[in-house]
Amino acid sequence: MSRPDTAPHPDVMVIRLDGRGGARTVDPAGEGAMAPPEEGDGFLWAHIRLGAAETPERLKAAGLDDFVIDALLADETRPRCTVHGDGVIVNLRGVNLQAGADVEDMISVRLWLTATRVIGVWRRPLTATADLLASIERGRGPVSPGDFISRFVLRLADRAEPAVADLNELVDDLEEALLERQPEIERSKLSSIRRTAIILRRYLMPQRDALTTLEIEDLDWLSERDRSHLREAAERIYRLGEDLDSIRDRTQIISEQIMDARAERLNDRMLILSIVAAIFLPLSLLTGLLGINVDGIPGAENPGAFWVVCLILLVLGVLLFLIARRLGMFR
Structure with a gap:
């Protein structure tokens, strides 16, 4: 059979x-x-x-x-x-x-x-x-x-x-x-x-x-x-x-x-981007003001003005980083 x-x-x-x-x-x-x-x-x-x-x-x-x-x-x-x-x-x-x-x-x-x-x-x-x-x-x-x-x-x-x-x-x-x-x-x-x-x-x-x-x-x-x-x-x-x-x-x-895991990873990446934006936005504003092509820019005739501006930007960046950390943005 x-x-x-x-x-x-x-x-x-x-x-x-x-x-x-x-x-x-x-x-x-x-x-x-x-x-x-x-x-x-x-x-x-x-x-x-x-x-x-x-x-x-x-x-x-x-x-x-x-x-x-x-x-x-x-x-x-x-x-x-x-x-x-x-x-x-x-x-x-x-x-x-x-x-x-x-x-x-x-x-x-x-x-x-x-x-x-x-x-x-x-x-x-x-x-x-x-x-x-x-x-x-x-x-x-x-x-x-x-x-x-x-x-x-x-x-x-x-x-x-x-x-x-x-x-x-x-x-x-x-x-x-x-x-x-x-x-x-x-x-x-x-x-x-x-x-x-x-x-x-x-x-x-x-x-x-x-x-x-x-x-x-x-x-x-x-x-x-x-x-x-x-x-x-x-x-x-x-x-x-x-x-x-x-x-x-x-x-x-x-x-x-x-x-949820994907959303959490996306949130972490968005947080990093937010921190970067929070730090570099003021610096970008300052360098943008110094880069306008008009008379009266401070230090335009001073050979050491570039390094002074770099030092100011570095100090400002560190200060913004410390403020962001104190606000808990890195947690």
């Missing part, structure tokens, strides 16, 4: 699970491949690629009505849970762990669950799906649709936690750099962390609401154990949301500290 994250991705994959952890792959082109099994004979999991040309026909052949098909084929989705007839539509999002991808570019999965079938539609491979396939290969697959969805959402939370932890570590590094007064921190890096935290939270918090809704729905095929796992997944997502709120606030504080 191929795993979506490591092998070529088939347009459709159909697996019949026996309800005891075992499973067998079914030829999707076979007659009745997506028909629900008899009661007590496990359940069926169909995993279909959204972009495949045959996907709408396959969903119709599976006996799904237009409402469910439209929900599964929607271009843009947000996490939600909607009960419809004897089943439930669940839209979820998972972090993008594909090589070279941004984790905040979250991957959607659309699921239709009943007591005997799980039909999922995917646009891009999701690592949580590969985790479920790996458990099936080990003979420890889901035993019911309720067990399937509860395991799936827990794996989504498992995969999201390292991404949030990495963001926390990046913020820790920036805070440490501020404490150690290291050279200029890249504002672009700070903005990237903040943007990632905001986007992750935008999808994770509605996902928690969707799981809470699913947990309290009156669905016979959801056992107490399944509901307990759904509660656990919802709580973990809530904690991730709190961590993302903390990351967002911490990056805002770091940004303010960077701006």
Whole structure:
């Protein structure tokens, strides 16, 4: 059985699970491949690629009505849970762990669950799906649709936690750099962390609401154990949301500290310029008066007048420096 994250991705994959952890792959082109099994004979999991040309026909052949098909084929989705007839539509999002991808570019999965079938539609491979396939290969697959969805959402939370932890570590590094007064921190890096935290939270918090809704729905095929796992997944997502709120606030504080440090450096430079201006402005005025081209300039005929003026300017400059220091301009 191929795993979506490591092998070529088939347009459709159909697996019949026996309800005891075992499973067998079914030829999707076979007659009745997506028909629900008899009661007590496990359940069926169909995993279909959204972009495949045959996907709408396959969903119709599976006996799904237009409402469910439209929900599964929607271009843009947000996490939600909607009960419809004897089943439930669940839209979820998972972090993008594909090589070279941004984790905040979250991957959607659309699921239709009943007591005997799980039909999922995917646009891009999701690592949580590969985790479920790996458990099936080990003979420890889901035993019911309720067990399937509860395991799936827990794996989504498992995969999201390292991404949030990495963001926390990046913020820790920036805070440490501020404490150690290291050279200029890249504002672009700070903005990237903040943007990632905001986007992750935008999808994770509605996902928690969707799981809470699913947990309290009156669905016979959801056992107490399944509901307990759904509660656990919802709580973990809530904690991730709190961590993302903390990351967002911490990056805002770091940004303010960077701006304060820049303002402080600018103020220091402006103070130096003010001191220089305060000292040299009177001296410039005096030399400007002595440099006007009119008769009557004192010492114009005296060969030693230049050095006398220089001495006067030096004494005046020292006096102005002492006055500025006494006024506390150097503090």
